[in-house]
Amino acid sequence: MNEMLVLDGLRKGYNAGLPNAITVLDGVDLTVAPGEVVAMVAPSGAGKSTLLHIAGLLDAPDTGRVVIGGTDYAGKGDRARTAARRREVGFIYQFHHLLPEFTAAENIILPQLANGTPRREAEARATQLLDHVGIGHRADHRPAAMSGGEQQRVAFCRALANRPRLLLADEPTGNLDPATSDRVFAALMSLVRDTGLSALIATHNLELAARMDRMVRLEAGRLV
Numbered sequence: 292m293n294e295m296l297v298l299d300g301l302r303k304g305y306n307a308g309l310p311n312a313i314t315v316l317d318g319v320d321l322t323v324a325p326g327e328v329v330a331m332v333a334p335s336g337a338g339k340s341t342l343l344h345i346a347g348l349l350d351a352p353d354t355g356r357v358v359i360g361g362t363d364y365a366g367k368g369d370r371a372r373t374a375a376r377r378r379e380v381g382f383i384y385q386f387h388h389l390l391p392e393f394t395a396a397e398n399i400i401l402p403q404l405a406n407g408t409p410r411r412e413a414e415a416r417a418t419q420l421l422d423h424v425g426i427g428h429r430a431d432h433r434p435a436a437m438s439g440g441e442q443q444r445v446a447f448c449r450a451l452a453n454r455p456r457l458l459l460a461d462e463p464t465g466n467l468d469p470a471t472s473d474r475v476f477a478a479l480m481s482l483v484r485d486t487g488l489s490a491l492i493a494t495h496n497l498e499l500a501a502r503m504d505r506m507v508r509l510e511a512g513r514l515v
């Protein structure tokens with residue numbers, strides 16, 4: 292079995308031992324195969340951000356295992372987790388979090404330079420990604436000069452800049468109007484399919500969820 296992502300018996304709570312203690316994840320199990328795109332639907336507050344942060348090694352579960360590309364990160368220290376996160380995982384959030392003082396292209400080039408990619412190569416990759424999502428002509432514009440949908444497409448390109456094997460997205464088109472969301476989501480899926488990466492994408496939108504390979508629902512701390 293060579294799954295891209297395995298979540299095994301994840302439990303996570305907050306404020307243990309206090310009167311306001313809560314259990315957010317109560318035995319989450321999930322596998323995502325190479326190239327598979329899984330939709331996660333969840334009511335607000337159900338714990339999808341918590342789950343995505345744990346799957347992306349930004350946070351640790353109280354118990355349970357996170358296996359990415361065959362490596363079990365349960366017993367690994369911060370250094371190994373940070374290195375793996377940079378190498379293996381791309382994140383997309385509901386709000387783009389682009390750096391406002393840099394252009395679209397620069398926002399995609401910078402994480403590559405930080406990762407040791409030569410500048411020429413990083414520039415070519417940024418151009419290729421922006422062209423792929425249909426905004427190559429906006430490469431030299433700063434985020435403030437772009438529409439919400441364009442900004443979000445730049446964020447997709449940035450998430451994929453370092454060629455991760457796993458994409459984690461938290462409501463990637465959640466702040467866009469329905470028509471724009473639809474178009475921008477199509478651009479994201481085209482990027483994901485062409486690069487063949489695995490993805491776990493949280494969304495409230497059942498129409499978008501239906502376009503992915505499989506849908507799971509986060510309910511009462513478990514995936515069903």
Ligand SMILES: Nc1ncnc2c1ncn2[C@@H]1O[C@H](COP(=O)(O)OP(=O)(O)OP(=O)(O)O)[C@@H](O)[C@H]1O
Pocket residue numbers: 305306313315333334335336337338339340341342
């Ligand atoms: N650091 C924390 N300390 C205490 N409680 C927390 C913490 N982080 C999250 N929670 C609680 O855990 C629950 C799940 O939070 P989480 O952000 O994962 O939900 P979510 O499904 O992503 O919500 P939304 O869709 O509204 O963004 C919520 O009840 C939240 O208040």
